[in-house]
Amino acid sequence: MISANSSIESTYRGEITLIFHGGLTHFFKSKDDPLETHFQLREKTSLKHIVEALGVPHPEIGNITVNQTIINLTYHPLPGDIIHIYPWQNEKSGEEAHPPKFILDNHLGKLTVYLRLLGIDACYNHNFEDADIARIAAEQNRIVLTRDRGLLKRKVVQCGYCVRGDDPITQLTEVVQQFSLSPYLKPFSRCPRCNGLLEKVDKQTILDQLLPLTRLYYNDFSRCSQCNQIYWKGSHYDRIKPIIQRFAVINDEET
Missing domain, CATH: 3.10.20.30 (Beta-grasp domain)
Structure with a gap:
């Protein structure tokens, strides 16, 4: 039977x-x-x-x-x-879409910095385990960026992308294209160290935190709203600027 x-x-x-x-x-x-x-x-x-x-x-x-x-x-x-x-293809763009938020695994530290330099919300902590990344992604509606297929296969992960390239600039190009990020790019608006938003700060209020030559040669400063790191357009800015200009227009009067 x-x-x-x-x-x-x-x-x-x-x-x-x-x-x-x-x-x-x-x-x-x-x-x-x-x-x-x-x-x-x-x-x-x-x-x-x-x-x-x-x-x-x-x-x-x-x-x-x-x-x-x-x-x-x-x-x-x-x-x-x-x-x-x-x-998967990104079908939302322009006014109907909110700026995407990302969380990256601990193998994508350099990509994280570049995304932040472009003004993209990129969460990263080199101590995060896969379970932490998956949980935070679900709780904060973040897109997971990783090179670990196993992380993306977790049931709780709804949105994610397996980064193909090895070079950080290649990876950045991938992500900008994959998620149609161009409308959301705001160069030098986030702290590359902690992801906080940068705010203009009056030079006179931070004089005691500046080195003598910095006080002498620079007048425009920004400060991170989270970690209080101070930024100005020094030699590091000049090195980074050509990379950022591949992806976005920089208005030096606003940055």
Whole structure:
């Protein structure tokens, strides 16, 4: 006698075809786009479980269709299904969208600094564990930036991106493009050390905190509203400015 459970299980046994598009092919180290792969079903299981078993974190996934019908990651594939999986794309921009907020893992410290220099809210602490990052991302509605697929696969992580590049400037270019950050860039408006907002400060109120040559040659200063670090347009500013100008216009009268 065949049980009902056995009948259900047999319904979900067989091969499905998965076709990954765009940036998702990165997770297969393939230059093919789209990339077609096959998966053998052995039991009833969600599409989320399948794609993550193949190495693709769920926050990276956007639209999905099966046999030309739109579905989501809770779908339970059936043998013979042809499933097209597309990368997540930012569809909000301009006035309808709030500036994105990020949290970065402890391997992306330099990227964090560059994002802050562009005025982007970027939370970072080199002591954070993966669980801390996932929790803070959920609590503060932050997008996780990481190179760790395992972190992005955590169920609590809803929005995230696996940074592809090795070089911090390449990484910055990726993130600015992936999340359409150009409208939100406000160079030198955040503290690169702690992420606090910078405020103009009268030179006369901080004279006792300045070195003699700084007092002599500089007149415009900003101070972090959180850590009180003082900034001015010295040699460090001149070194950083060409990098920032690749991404945003700098108004020297305002910074």
